[in-house]
Amino acid sequence: TLSERTGGSLLTMPAGNTTVVPPANPRTDEAFQKLLLRISEAAAQGTDAGSLIQLFCRDSRQFFQVSGTYFWRCLSSEELIGAEADGLMAEQFRGSRLKASQSAVAADAVRLRRTVFVNQVDPQRYPMAGEYRARSIMAAPLVVSNEVIGAAVFLQEAVEGYFSEDLAAKATILAGQLGSLLEARRLTQASREEHRRAEILAEVAHSLHGVPDVAAVIEALADRVRILLRTRLVCVLLRQEGPFELRGVAAESPALATFVRARHDRTALRFSADLASRALAAGECITAAIDPGSHALGELVPSGMLIAAPFRTARTQGAILVYPRPEGAFTTEETSLVSAVAGFGAVAIANAELYSTAKAQAHELHQLLEISSELGSIGKLDQFMQAFVVRAADFLGFGRCLIGLLEGGIFRIRWGEEGGEPKRVDISFPEGVGSRTLLNREVFWTDDPSKVPGSNLDVIAQHQVRQILAVPLLGSDGQVLGMFSVLDRLDRAGISAEDIRRARAAAPQAR
Incomplete structure (x- = not known):
């Protein structure tokens, strides 16, 4: 590493020809x-x-x-x-x-x-x-x-x-x-009809397994359930950290599918989300008698028994909603079949999520390698920091980026970025909960800085800060040297655990 003193604090940054090597993994x-x-x-x-x-x-x-x-x-x-x-x-x-x-x-x-x-x-x-x-x-x-x-x-x-x-x-x-x-x-041994359906289940498992995209898995899952039970409509609801969303629709015609998506407004979604929540709370398939007045889909879906089959992955909760069919109520065996398909669906969705995470992390590693290679060739501290704040803001998807040094127990912001342009700055990071958190070598973040106890409302208003995510910069001895911070997600979503993880991964490049 190369080290320079700036304003009385020691800042460590990577030397040229830095290489990040991912660990070997025989279990690919x-x-x-x-x-x-x-x-x-x-x-x-x-x-x-x-x-x-x-x-x-x-x-x-x-x-x-x-x-x-x-x-x-x-x-x-x-x-x-x-x-x-x-x-x-x-x-x-x-x-x-x-x-x-x-x-x-x-x-x-x-x-x-x-x-x-x-x-x-x-x-x-x-x-x-x-x-x-x-x-x-x-x-x-x-x-x-x-x-x-x-x-x-x-x-x-x-x-x-x-x-x-x-x-x-x-x-x-x-x-x-x-x-x-x-x-x-087990189901194949019950009867000829169950044998037929179990063969479809095996086909479902086989077909869903090879789909690496969560959205495609959900659509395929809804379609297989509709064919299996010979019904007109199947919907799939999912939620992660927020409320339920309609993520999959399988209908007997494209016109019905379009109508269902269009009519799934707040009333219809509230009805579906309530059924999904009840099924998840029960931990098993539930049934409910419905009529056209209860689901906002009118006469296109007949009155009768609806099945709600829950499923879970490490990240996702969801339910398959099987709407009534004209020829009669679903049997107990058919309800068990839906439960088994939901199990396949959970496995396929979890597999797709795992694939998505691995793909995203591979892309992230590639970006970090590029950043490390690009910045490693810069020998001057000021040029290095100006390049870093631009690349870091783009990498993390935030509107602004700041780098500060710890000087006399106070974080002094020295470099900033906004709109893709670097700039030199000289302001103090307000003392309070945020600075104390960073001095304790912990990440500080908030989606609303004005609600943080003791926050400086004038500074927040002056700089129009909506969100802040700050990571301490640590020396090789574990001492705090400075801070790395990004402000305001470009997509206006809340700061997530993934944002924090990525910020932690990017911060060492600035040391």
């Missing part, structure tokens, strides 16, 4: 997509449940590069049995019994209904994991129609700290897919 997204496809194809070819679980254990063990993969089947809410395994002590595992009350990572995952991993296994706390010599262990529950039917466990005997949030996200998707496919196999 491409390999993960291929694994999902192999399991889906096996189910589509009519593979029985036992063989499907064997395939899952063998191929997921190879993908995660672990010592062993194990599948627990729930006998009841109180007990699990070891059904299948691949790798370390597989024969000993089959037929093993586990009480839900025992201290085990699999039991924790079943009880919490989410993926759990432990990277430093205490054999006293987890005796069965200790028996298998586990150093790191991860378990993902299989949840179908709000019922846990089993759990997949991945064990590493050689390495501590092996599992990560990324691997947990992939295990969650795999377990969700396997649970949905096993449910599909």
Whole structure:
């Protein structure tokens, strides 16, 4: 690094020829997509449940590069049995019994209904994991129609700290897919009609899996449900951090789909959102009797029974709304089918979200490499900072960017950018909650600076600040050297956790 003193403070910035190298990842997204496809194809070819679980254990063990993969089947809410395994002590595992009350990572995952991993296994706390010599262990529950039917466990005997949030996200998707496919196999054994529908379910899983775009997944999901139940209209609602939005419509004609989208005003959306919320709160499919007066769609949708099937991913909550059909009410079996399709939909949406995140992060890394390369060739501090504020504002999508140095306990803003043009400035960042937060080496942000206790309203009004996101600039010894700040998102949306993460990633380039 090169260091210069400016106004009594030490500022560190990158030297030329700086290179950012992403870590190697043997468990690539491409390999993960291929694994999902192999399991889906096996189910589509009519593979029985036992063989499907064997395939899952063998191929997921190879993908995660672990010592062993194990599948627990729930006998009841109180007990699990070891059904299948691949790798370390597989024969000993089959037929093993586990009480839900025992201290085990699999039991924790079943009880919490989410993926759990432990990277430093205490054999006293987890005796069965200790028996298998586990150093790191991860378990993902299989949840179908709000019922846990089993759990997949991945064990590493050689390495501590092996599992990560990324691997947990992939295990969650795999377990969700396997649970949905096993449910599909169960349905095929009920009757010929159920067999026909389960084949469609397998086709749904296969077709949805290969779609990397969330919007395309939702549209395909709505269309498959409408065909499966031979109904006139299916809608899909989604929400993340805000209210529900209508994200997918499948109708028997383009004219009806257009009409539904046009009529989905506040009244209609409030009706649909209420049903979606009720289904999510119940954690399973619900039904409701409706008539033309309740949904604002008039006589185009007949009176009858509506199905609302909830689904969740790590980021999204949603529901599939299946509107009544003219030929009669939906059966209990058909309601179960919608629930199974919703499970496939959740897996496909989660997979698309994961793909989108990976793609966005790859693009972000490329941008940071470009910024680092461009700025690394600038030897003078003033030129460096003027170039940085312009690139940083563009990278983060904010209207203005500021760089300040800590001088005598006060942040002095020295460089700024607005409208793509850099400028030298010399103003003090107001003392208060924001400056104290930065001095504590924490990020400060607000969507309304005027509501921050003790804020300087005159400064806010003078500079017309709507939002602020500020990150401390730290030296190699962890001391605060200055601050990096962006103001006012260009799209006028609220500051998000992703904005904060990206700002943290960009800030080291200014040191």
